[in-house]
Amino acid sequence: MVYVVEMDVKIPESWDEDKLKSFLEREKETSQKWQNSGKWKHLWRVAGKYSNISILDVESPEELHEIISSLPLFPYMNIKVTSICKHPNAIKENLL
Numbered sequence: 001m002v003y004v005v006e007m008d009v010k011i012p013e014s015w016d017e018d019k020l021k022s023f024l025e026r027e028k029e030t031s032q033k034w035q036n037s038g039k040w041k042h043l044w045r046v047a048g049k050y051s052n053i054s055i056l057d058v059e060s061p062e063e064l065h066e067i068i069s070s071l072p073l074f075p076y077m078n079i080k081v082t083s084i085c086k087h088p089n090a091i092k093e094n095l096l
């Protein structure tokens with residue numbers, strides 16, 4: 001099952017530099033772990049926003065939730081999930 005996930009990050013203004021640094025390090029570690037697993041296929045920055053657009057290929061909605069909610073910044077994100085499938089007119093076999 002392939003999903004497009006848009007994550008808008010809102011860091012609390014009360015966080016100091018050390019707290020932010022620690023979250024960002026753990027965020028990087030966690031997202032790279034999932035990217036290395038082959039499930040998180042693409043991670044793109046949305047230009048001009050603290051947002052990303054990601055493509056994930058997972059077994060189930062439960063697995064998608066497990067991955068997204070494992071991100072340390074998960075509680076500080078607004079997340080939009082869209083389920084996608086191959087368009088019948090797409091000329092490429094492997095879209096991922």
Ligand SMILES: O=C(O)C[C@H]1C=CC(=O)O1
Nearest residue numbers: 009027028031050051052
């Ligand atoms: O910076 C972001 O977009 C938030 C977050 C999501 C994945 C990741 O590596 O960082």
